[in-house]
Amino acid sequence: MSIYQLSLVDHNAFRIYCPTLPLWQHQVKNLSLLHPTRSTVQPNEFIRPWLPPPWTTTDDRIRGGSSQSYLSSLASNGALFHGNLDIKTLGGAGFASQFSPDDAPPNKSSNDGGSYWDLSVYDGIEVGVNEGDGKIYTLILKDEPLPGKREDGREKAGISWEVEFKAGEEGKKFWVPWSDFKATYRGKQKKDAGELKTRSVCRVGVMMRR
DSSP states (O other), rough: EEEEEEEEEEESEEEEEEEEEEEOOOOOEOOOOSSSGGOOOOOTOOTTTSSSSEEEEGGGGGTOOOOEEEEOHHHHHHHEEEEEOOOOOTTSSOOOEEETTTTTTEEEOTOOOOOEETTTTTEEEEEEEEEEOOOEEEEEEEOOOOOOBBTSBBBBEEEEEEEEOOOOTEEEEEEEEGGGEEEEETTTTTTTTTOOOGGOEEEEEEEEEE
């Protein structure tokens, strides 16, 4: 197995903004991945935005693999994405990922009652890495509710919007415009998926794969 770990900075780890606008018009906002009951911060409160509740674990074990991922809250108010990536069990491939809580977004859909962020007024997203291991990670956005579960209890596959970044040891901020995200289905590019629906982003995820 291959050990990996990616340390994200504090509650500013995910930011959305518009760098294409003049400086005085910049719209900058932290993408709150808190449980909604924790989104209102009282004065002098020590913010721990990653817990509660835990992010959702989605590893290749749902397909019979052996990879394992974790997202741990750090004393520095950041988070550590870490675990083991196994590629032997599934014959040369594997993945391990963590996704934001389903009810983290503040908006509610009138159609299905799901939660979502409207990011349409922004140009992209920035990921703040405190310390990495030099490996390639994948940032994932979901713009549709989960399609449900199969008869065996596993989640059905849906379309993901993905972009890769390399996490250097020194730490770095990675700016990604929406146009850089590519649609995939079960890890393979899906060219007929249209465009990322930034008005209805419902989940954010981080993945290690091979």
